[in-house]
Amino acid sequence: MKIDGMHYRSVTASGQDSITIIDQRWLPFELRFVQLHTLSDVAIAIKDMWTRGAPLIGAVGAYGLCFALRDDTSTTNLEQAYTALLATRPTAINLKWALDAVKNSALPLHGGARISAAFQCAARICDEDVAINEAIGQHGLQLFRQHLDAKPTGSTLNILTHCNAGWLATVDWGTALAPIYMAHDAGLPVHVYVDETRPRNQGASLTAWELQQHGVPFTLIADNTGGHLMQHGLVDLCIVGTDRVTAQGDVCNKIGTYLKALAAKDNNIPFYVALPSPTIDWTVMDGLREIPIEQRSAREITHILGTHTDGTTMEVCITLPQVNTVNYAFDVTPARLVTALITERGIVSPDALREL
Ligand code: MRU
Numbered sequence: 001m002k003i004d005g006m007h008y009r010s011v012t013a014s015g016q017d018s019i020t021i022i023d024q025r026w027l028p029f030e031l032r033f034v035q036l037h038t039l040s041d042v043a044i045a046i047k048d049m050w051t052r053g054a055p056l057i058g059a060v061g062a063y064g065l066c067f068a069l070r071d072d073t074s075t076t077n078l079e080q081a082y083t084a085l086l087a088t089r090p091t092a093i094n095l096k097w098a099l100d101a102v103k104n105s106a107l108p109l110h111g112g113a114r115i116s117a118a119f120q121c122a123a124r125i126c127d128e129d130v131a132i133n134e135a136i137g138q139h140g141l142q143l144f145r146q147h148l149d150a151k152p153t154g155s156t157l158n159i160l161t162h163c164n165a166g167w168l169a170t171v172d173w174g175t176a177l178a179p180i181y182m183a184h185d186a187g188l189p190v191h192v193y194v195d196e197t198r199p200r201n202q203g204a205s206l207t208a209w210e211l212q213q214h215g216v217p218f219t220l221i222a223d224n225t226g227g228h229l230m231q232h233g234l235v236d237l238c239i240v241g242t243d244r245v246t247a248q249g250d251v252c253n254k255i256g257t258y259l260k261a262l263a264a265k266d267n268n269i270p271f272y273v274a275l276p277s278p279t280i281d282w283t284v285m286d287g288l289r290e291i292p293i294e295q296r297s298a299r300e301i302t303h304i305l306g307t308h309t310d311g312t313t314m315e316v317c318i319t320l321p322q323v324n325t326v327n328y329a330f331d332v333t334p335a336r337l338v339t340a341l342i343t344e345r346g347i348v349s350p351d352a353l354r355e356l
Pocket of ligand 1 (some may be wrong): 052053054055060080162163164166169170175176202240243253254285329
């Protein structure tokens with residue numbers, strides 16, 4: 001990832017002392033880096049969405065468990081920290097996957113060896129995430145080339161994405177945005193329609209900012225616009241990330257994804273999902289019934305953050321006081337609406353996931 005031309009990762013560790021993350025609550029208005037030193041810092045940062053995106057909360061959560069062990073190497077403390085971190089965000093499976101990896105690396109050991117093994121495991125999770133996303137990008141790039149080749153010479157490939165599945169949601173590259181960055185870097189003419197992604201506006205605030213930093217052409221659209229664009233032939237393909245994919249290929253992702261997949265199906269537009277393999281939950285089949293859907297604060301719906309003309313950032317209420325709300329953070333797109341899954345191991349149709 002590049003910010004003002006400089007290379008960064010979304011999480012970096014300073015030995016066993018701390019990690020540095022971007023406090024994403026302030027983007028796109030301010031770029032704030034923060035250091036997290038303890039289990040409690042990490043739990044707050046994940047729960048309150050300073051850091052977010054399924055792969056990134058896995059990586060950051062892994063360090064939370066490391067900090068807990070650094071401060072108390074007992075198994076009781078390990079189990080308590082594991083439970084506390086797991087409860088911070090229930091839907092994305094990468095957090096559980098990463099916590100399990102750190103726990104399993106530490107459990108057979110004792111004392112200082114336990115701490116070292118945990119930190120080594122967390123560092124490995126971060127490095128692997130980068131390598132995985134790069135491979136996803138390469139596979140997706142080939143797919144984009146095929147789509148472009150099918151269009152008249154000189155055409156632009158118009159891609160619609162929802163939420164933020166870029167480098168801000170991972171350690172680096174992103175999942176759905178990785179092929180977009182690679183295509184742009186390879187000189188392919190790509191243009192992205194970015195769903196604003198109410199209620200938290202991850203598209204408007206994060207994806208738009210990332211794409212702008214990288215110089216990728218994009219257009220921000222209201223969430224309700226995608227269907228109209230698809231009906232008028234203005235979208236060549238959709239690509240999104242995911243927080244959990246079931247063994248039968250159902251895709252849980254940011255609320256609103258399902259509606260985009262329905263519109264894509266109705267208009268014969270391919271709907272791709274990019275995912276690292278730790279996002280697959282082999283223990284569940286039926287995404288609609290078996291995945292817990294996080295419900296978030298009413299404030300995400302009733303209030304909105306923006307900048308005033310004098311440059312100050314402020315939150316304003318956009319509805320009546322004390323209005324009733326319901327705020328599901330994710331929905332499930334059934335496998336039948338998904339054209340293909342793009343993983344680090346290759347591209348498969350959802351019903352062939354097990355063959356990967
Ligand atoms: O902002 P979040 O953590 O609530 O949303 C999760 C996501 O970032 C998206 O659902 C994303 O598309 C999948 S993670 C690459």
